[in-house]
Amino acid sequence: MPKYPPHAPEALRRDPLPLRGRTALVTGASRRGGIGHAVARRLAAHGAGVYLHHHVPHDAAMPWGADRIEEVTASVRDALGDPDARVVAGPGDLTDPAAPAALHARAAEALGGRLDILVANHALSGSDGDLDTIDAAMLDAHWTVDTRSVLLLVQAHARHRAALPPRTPGGRVVMMTSGQDIAGGMPGEIAYALQKGALASVTRSLATALAEHAVTVNTVNPGPVDTGYLTGDAYEAVAARFPAGRWGVPDDPARLIAWLATDEADWITGQVIDSEGGFRR
Structure with missing residues (x-):
């Protein structure tokens, strides 16, 4: 007979720190108003140690501006559920093809040598257009940051988990997509939609590839999230x-x-x- 998980009452009680002893790398966690920061706080509150990746020059060039990394880190540290867990922050320019593997290695080392959870939240803002205005440079820029760097991070995570004892629990990959496949699509952001669509399309293939290492792979479309990029009438319309x-x-x-x-x-x-x-599109 198959052995199923126990259904005794004690097996149904929720652990208040379900990620105690686990570790996570969250990319694009450089602003307190962003999704990466919120994810990092949630993981920390669940007991995980967290490494916050940031690329301040990108935010500094955007209308919302850069945040103070020390304050971002302190905010995540304040949420820690396990006092023995660590919160560390470090930079990384993911346009460099060597950066994803190096970032993963630094995060693992900083958090004790093992990395369980990868949340690839980063993306390139701006540098996009509609079908008439996009050019090769826009397409290449979004490919480099939004897709290539994510796949290289997943590759690094797979190699890292493969070196651990077989079926080590807790392996996770979460990627971020957008609403490019939902009614209406994103005709004003062709380069971004293309690359985010690529991540959605490759999700099942990556999940199959990492299954032997007991790593799950899922992709989340967060929909329109107020991270400070829209104001006025357009904000109210959304x-x-x-x-x-x-x-x-x-x-x-x-x-x-x-x-x-x-x-x-x-x-x-x-x-x-x-x-x-x-959300009604």
Whole structure:
């Protein structure tokens, strides 16, 4: 007879720190107003040690500007559920093809030599256009940051997990996509939509490739999230398209991503999950 998980009452009680002893790398976690910061806080609150990747020059060039990394790190550290867990931050320019593997290695070393959870949250903002205005440089820029660097990070994570004892529990990869496959698509952001669509399309293939190392792979579409990039009438127009009458906030997708990192989600892999609050496109 197959051996199924126990169903005794004690097996159904939730651990208040389900990620105690686990470690995570969260990329693109450089702003307190961003999704990466919210994810990192959730993982830390669940007991995980967290490495925060940042690339301040990117944010500094954007309308919202850069945040103080020390304050971002302190905010995540304040959320720690396990006082023995660590929160570390470090830079990385992921346009460099050698950077993803180097970043993964630094994160693993900083967190004690083992890395369990990879959340590839980073993306290139701007440098995009519609079908008439995109050019090769735009396409290449988004490929480099939004897709190539993510796949190289996943490769590094797979190699790292393969070197651990067989079936070491807790291995997770979460990638981020967007609404490019949902009604209307993203005709004004062709380069971004193309590369995010590539991540969605490769999710099941990566999940199959990493299954032998007991690593689940899922991709999350957070929908429109208020990270400070839109204001005025356009902001209100987007808010009106949510049944709840509000934008998503960074903690909305962060709750889903943190749950995917726990053992409760151990049987979920190869999925692209929309977390859009019923957004009407």
